[in-house]
Amino acid sequence: MAPSSTTQKVDAFAMMRQAAAGKKPSAAAEASPPKASGSGSSSKAANSGGPAVAPMFKPKGSGLGAGPKHVADVENQPWVEKYRPKNLEEVSAQDHTVQVLKKTLGNSNLPHMLFYGPPGTGKTSTILALCKQLFGPELFRSRVLELNASDERGISVVRDKIKNFAKTTVTTNHDPNYPAPPFKIIILDEADSMTQDAQSALRRIMESHSRITRFCLICNYVTRIIEPITSRCSKFRFKPLDVSSTELRLKEICLKENVDCPDDALRALIKTSDGDLRRAITYLQSASRLHSATTPPTPLTAISVQEIGGVVPDGVMAELAKALGVESGAEDVEMGEPSGRTVGAFETVQRAVEKVVREGYSATQVLTQLHDLLILDPLVSPRAKAKIALTLGETDKCLTDGADEELQLLNACAKIRKAVSEAA
Numbered sequence: 007m008a009p010s011s012t013t014q015k016v017d018a019f020a021m022m023r024q025a026a027a028g029k030k031p032s033a034a035a036e037a038s039p040p041k042a043s044g045s046g047s048s049s050k051a052a053n054s055g056g057p058a059v060a061p062m063f064k065p066k067g068s069g070l071g072a073g074p075k076h077v078a079d080v081e082n083q084p085w086v087e088k089y090r091p092k093n094l095e096e097v098s099a100q101d102h103t104v105q106v107l108k109k110t111l112g113n114s115n116l117p118h119m120l121f122y123g124p125p126g127t128g129k130t131s132t133i134l135a136l137c138k139q140l141f142g143p144e145l146f147r148s149r150v151l152e153l154n155a156s157d158e159r160g161i162s163v164v165r166d167k168i169k170n171f172a173k174t175t176v177t178t179n180h181d182p183n184y185p186a187p188p189f190k191i192i193i194l195d196e197a198d199s200m201t202q203d204a205q206s207a208l209r210r211i212m213e214s215h216s217r218i219t220r221f222c223l224i225c226n227y228v229t230r231i232i233e234p235i236t237s238r239c240s241k242f243r244f245k246p247l248d249v250s251s252t253e254l255r256l257k258e259i260c261l262k263e264n265v266d267c268p269d270d271a272l273r274a275l276i277k278t279s280d281g282d283l284r285r286a287i288t289y290l291q292s293a294s295r296l297h298s299a300t301t302p303p304t305p306l307t308a309i310s311v312q313e314i315g316g317v318v319p320d321g322v323m324a325e326l327a328k329a330l331g332v333e334s335g336a337e338d339v340e341m342g343e344p345s346g347r348t349v350g351a352f353e354t355v356q357r358a359v360e361k362v363v364r365e366g367y368s369a370t371q372v373l374t375q376l377h378d379l380l381i382l383d384p385l386v387s388p389r390a391k392a393k394i395a396l397t398l399g400e401t402d403k404c405l406t407d408g409a410d411e412e413l414q415l416l417n418a419c420a421k422i423r424k425a426v427s428e429a430a
Contacts, residue, residue, distance in 0.1 A: 085263070085290070091131045091135045092138065094111075097128050099251035107132070114140075116189070120231065120240065120241045121133065121224045122225050122226065126283050127246060128283070137149070137193075140185055140187060142180070142183065148177075149190045149191065164204045172218075192219060192220070194208075198226060223235065223239060245281075246281025247283050256286060267305070267306045271306035273308070275293075275311050289311060290306075292314045293310050318371055325358060325361075328358075329423075330419060330423045331351070332380060369405055373415075377398055381395065390428070393422075
């Protein structure tokens with residue numbers, strides 16, 4: 007008996023199962039009746055030796071975005087973040103502030119705070135370390151709000167984001183190993199860049215929600231914070247780090263990172279950073295990578311540290327000071343020309359300034375180092391120092407207004423040479 011038309015039809019369900027298995031349906035499966043779709047005939051068709059069919063979807067784990075998740079490598083992060091203080095004990099050279107803040111860990115009585123001082127002295131690191139010791143890692147995200155200069159902090163942000171976080175109630179569930187006082191902390195980094203309207207709106211929020219919210223304002227210039235806010239805060243001044251504290255911290259990092267840093271390079275780091283520990287650590291890491299790139303690695307040098315920091319080397323400044331008559335006096339200098347003529351004082355200064363400018367050094371940096379070199383020199387008379395200070399101030403004002411660097415530097419050096427010569 008001839009097969010009916012239904013027996014010639016393809017079993018759709020069998021084809022779907024076989025396609026999912028990655029096999030092409032065989033002729034036996036096409037010729038089998040529908041009632042045999044779930045029997046052994048379909049399994050025979052699946053195990054037949056037909057050509058493989060590409061799967062409809064790629065297996066999981068393939069494609070452009072597949073692969074293991076990226077995990078941050080602690081060894082490759084900047085040393086500034088790697089060695090940021092984890093608690094108040096690790097904060098350097100701010101003994102008075104640390105002692106006061108340690109007492110708040112015992113009684114959990116924290117006022118509004120205002121941290122001010124030069125950059126790189128540990129203001130942000132101190133408040134972050136305090137928050138971690140107060141709340142622990144679990145409550146830190148929900149209890150601490152940090153806004154820095156990269157965030158928009160106009161009056162709209164103060165009225166919306168800061169106010170909404172300030173009025174949020176706090177939970178009582180916390181890790182018993184941490185004090186977790188019943189309030190939140192809002193950190194406003196670089197608060198001196200906030201507008202006057204934003205600061206005015208902030209003072210009302212500080213009063214209204216002081217029961218469950220504490221504010222910590224961080225700034226470089228306390229005079230830019232309005233008086234109603236400063237009167238509501240306990241002020242803590244962060245002073246530049248002294249030489250011993252900076253040296254101790256840098257030696258500790260060099261020991262952990264296996265960096266060969268001689269004493270002259272270490273002194274150059276401390277002098278270049280000028281009390282800014284963050285800058286000193288950054289320069290140390292840059293110099294370490296520079297000297298480790300050679301084969302074999304070489305010890306750090308003072309010249310490389312000065313070049314990385316954009317500081318004029320001591321040898322260049324010594325030559326310029328000699329041309330100004332600080333060390334060699336006001337006599338003329340023989341430049342060794344073929345004609346044998348004596349070079350005048352102005353031409354000597356002009357050549358020294360031209361050499362400094364041709365090297366690409368910043369005129370502002372040259373003025374700063376000239377100030378430290380001449381004003382602190384005990385052999386320069388007080389009257390000459392007064393004239394030099396006035397000259398440096400006028401030149402700095404002209405450079406700020408956009409004057410030509412070489413002309414202003416030449417003008418300043420000529421006046422300094424004249425002041426030193428008259429006082430001799």
